[in-house]
Amino acid sequence: MNLDASLNADLHCHSVVSDGTLTPEALAERAKAGGVDLWSLTDHDEIGGQARALAAARAAGLPYLTGTEISVSFAGRVVHIVGLGFDHGAEEMAEGLRATRGGREARAREMAAGLAAVGIPGAFEGALKYVGNPELISRTHFARFLVDAGHCADVPEVFRRFLTEGKPGFVPHKWATLKDAVGWITRAGGIAVIAHPGRYDFTPTEEYALITEFIGHGGRGIEVVTGSHTVAEYARYADTALEFGLLASRGSDFHSPDESRVDLGTLQPLPGKLTPVWAELADRIHR
Numbered sequence: 001m002n003l004d005a006s007l008n009a010d011l012h013c014h015s016v017v018s019d020g021t022l023t024p025e026a027l028a029e030r031a032k033a034g035g036v037d038l039w040s041l042t043d044h045d046e047i048g049g050q051a052r053a054l055a056a057a058r059a060a061g062l063p064y065l066t067g068t069e070i071s072v073s074f075a076g077r078v079v080h081i082v083g084l085g086f087d088h089g090a091e092e093m094a095e096g097l098r099a100t101r102g103g104r105e106a107r108a109r110e111m112a113a114g115l116a117a118v119g120i121p122g123a124f125e126g127a128l129k130y131v132g133n134p135e136l137i138s139r140t141h142f143a144r145f146l147v148d149a150g151h152c153a154d155v156p157e158v159f160r161r162f163l164t165e166g167k168p169g170f171v172p173h174k175w176a177t178l179k180d181a182v183g184w185i186t187r188a189g190g191i192a193v194i195a196h197p198g199r200y201d202f203t204p205t206e207e208y209a210l211i212t213e214f215i216g217h218g219g220r221g222i223e224v225v226t227g228s229h230t231v232a233e234y235a236r237y238a239d240t241a242l243e244f245g246l247l248a249s250r251g252s253d254f255h256s257p258d259e260s261r262v263d264l265g266t267l268q269p270l271p272g273k274l275t276p277v278w279a280e281l282a283d284r285i286h287r
Ligand code: AMP
Pocket: 019, 044, 071, 137, 138, 139, 140, 155, 156, 159, 160, 255
């Protein structure tokens, strides 16, 4: 396998183990059918799907890197850090992710109370019907409930009206620290990657702080070509990767055939001038 920038690597997606709608097995099949050469399942704050993803990838003849996407609180905002190629049996990471998931149920009950106050009762029980993993009730599950119950036309509308800062169903939450998330991934033998940097609405100063602190903690990668970026952002974050000497990653952030704009394996390749994160993970690929 030629591990250069032209590889059809898809190193970011979600299964029913977090807030995706497909099983790890169905995702492996879909990635294979979509022409993916190297795949990773990156469930939010969870590695419970890794053994299944690994087995399904192996059965499909699809090279695989372990993955997760960790929720981090940074500068009053939520930042996502993807981990790739770590040892998924590492106890410290499993423990850290368990703690990160820990507050989700209480948060969900508070979210439901906020929604009830604006005339949407039963949202906790409603969202729970969409949850595949009881430890991972997320805003996405609330969004699916609100759409299917007729309160909004689609998931983005739910986020705009109800689930983002200042809106009735939004509850601020304390996630992992940047230092811990990067440390868990790195000490488990993996590489930490800043997920979809274009999504955070940071000022240039805040973004600089994120990247330099991330590197200071041992972080090495950044997503450049992702389903969460515009084409203009591919170019912008390609420059960022070069400027800071970061490895570049690529992934659809696929969640669901009904909701996701970008399917597994369909993004454009990484710009050739970048060093792909997978070039540094050759000995971590499961075949
Ligand atoms: P949570 O981890 O519970 O805060 O949920 C975050 C998840 O919500 C993300 O991983 C996305 O899947 C989804 N999400 C966040 N913002 C939006 C948005 N504006 N539109 C659609 N989905 C979103």
